[in-house]
Amino acid sequence: MPYAIEVTDVKKTFSGKQEVRALDGVSFNVEEGTVFGLLGPNGSGKTTAVRILTTILNADSGSALVLGHDVAKQADLVRSLIGLAGQYAAVDENLTGRENLTMVGRLNHLPKSYVAGRAKELLEQFDLADSGNRTLKTYSGGMRRRLDLAAALVARPTVLFLDEPTTGLDPQSRNDMWEVIESLVGEGTTVLLTTQYLEEADRLANTLSVLDHGRVIAEGTPAQLKSDLGATVLEVGLHDNDDVARTASVLNAIGPHAPNISGRVVEVTVDNGPVDAMEALRSLDQAGITPTTFTLREPSLDDAFLALTGHRTEDGDGEDGSAAKGSGGAGDRAGQPESATVPVGGNR
Amino acid sequence: MTTTISIPTVTGAPLATGVGARVRWAISDTLTVTKRNLIAITRIPEALFFSTVQPIMFVLLFRYVFGGAIHPGHGINYVNYLMPGIFVQTVAFGAIQTSIGLAEDLQKGLIERFRALPMARSAVLAGRTTADLCRNVMVVIVMTGVGFLVGYRPTTGVLPYLAGTGLILLFAYALSWGFALIGLSAPNSETAQVMSFPLLFPLTFASSAFVPLADMPSWLRGFATYQPVSVVVTACRSLMLGGPTSHWVVQAVAWTVGLLIVLPPFAVWRYRTRT
């Protein structure tokens, strides 16, 4: 059982003016050489988990092992094996790209000559060769992120932690970043990445855990998570609001799931895609409704999240009590998303 | 003392076992961080400029505006009396930079990266205070030049003068560790600066740096006589201008060494425990 990362019942509470239970008994395992995705909305505890695993923070209870070493008791050993690119690029503004990489290499106690070669190699690999001798003040956000990742790779870590590696990147840079991560995994690196983007987890992660309010509310492969929903999503776009309400009631009759309205789009989860789609078309025709779009699609992880937690990922909640209540219920239902009901009247 | 260092060629950083390797790496880490901070100082020359402009203004202000009304006695002219005070005040205010720099590193997340690296826990602070010591050397040299321009003429020999300068720099180094603690406790660099002033203001102004203690009200005189800035200023005056030396120098060294024994471990502990 070669696990690169083993997390067992880790809890962490921040005490301050207000006590925040950032991690409430989190467990997961990551096999060597795979990508593990930690997925969750703002404040769900992703960064806290990464900080504990990278020895920056101590857990209150539970155990966390990296390559079999306890992150609290063998911190220095763990530090020599991991690389971290945090949520916010942790690079020195006043240094050049090359100086930043050299500093990190030297602090990893790698020989000077090796560090110089490695810095050059990484600058080239990350398309920063031309700007390697400029101070970071002149770098764009995307360049900083790339340099930050390069810094995490200087010592060729066995396990790499990436906290929201593509947040704030444009689609092209995001795609580039994905390719870099994929090639690292190809070389045998184990990667733990956190993300708020379901698409990203879907594309990169072999396995993933969904965090909400410090608890794992679902886990498995992206495909499992989607198939747990057990169905296909039918999406009908419409001209005007009258049609929206009527369409919702037509689709409601198909059952067993209730439709969800987002603007002028009505969505419904159906159990038998093609058959239900044909029935929906017939009923819409009888009711005299002409849709502008009619799509049958795989459920996205976003749908999964909605079904699991009762709120969408982009809610940006955390302060309101209702979301907390919702998650308590969702936690109990973890693993049985099919029992979740999708509320009519979406919140977009 | 056995030392084994293995450098895996494929992955990961080399790992040290044994005290020897740990000590050598702690020193090399400190030098790496020092170098990084010194590079930053040269990249922001404004900062060095501002850390000398303010003390130069003080020199001009006290030398030419207030100086006429202050009589240090003992046949010492005021500019000679003033300059050792200026040196100490300058490096004391310079120590604020230590707290600002650390608070900035925390704020920008750089310390998060350092904490996840296999480097010595003391190196971030030792590298910062050492770089600030280097900056203070520059500043003291500049201020000495300025002093000579406005008529400062030390009256003892080269050796006691250098001893006095060394004492000032060592005291500044000790203060830096205290301000490192403030930097580690502040939520951001602005607050670090604001938190530093209330500490420095009484230390530098309720002292013998600018005005003879005899001119102060008696309630203030007690504090002003025995607080470290005054002690160091008085010791430096005696080293640079002559007078009863040993008593004050012993006290100044005691203060400095005392601070250096207490503050660094405390600051490193704060660095380790800060979340």
Ligand SMILES: Nc1ncnc2c1ncn2[C@@H]1O[C@H](COP(=O)(O)OP(=O)(O)OP(=O)(O)O)[C@@H](O)[C@H]1O
């Ligand atoms: N140092 C801290 N002190 C107090 N509370 C904290 C601290 N760090 C995190 N928290 C709280 O713990 C909870 C989890 O935070 P965390 O940063 O782990 O979330 P996250 O999933 O990374 O969110 P995001 O997507 O916004 O980065 C939040 O409620 C946050 O306010």
Ligand SMILES: [Mg+2]
């Ligand atoms: Mg985060």
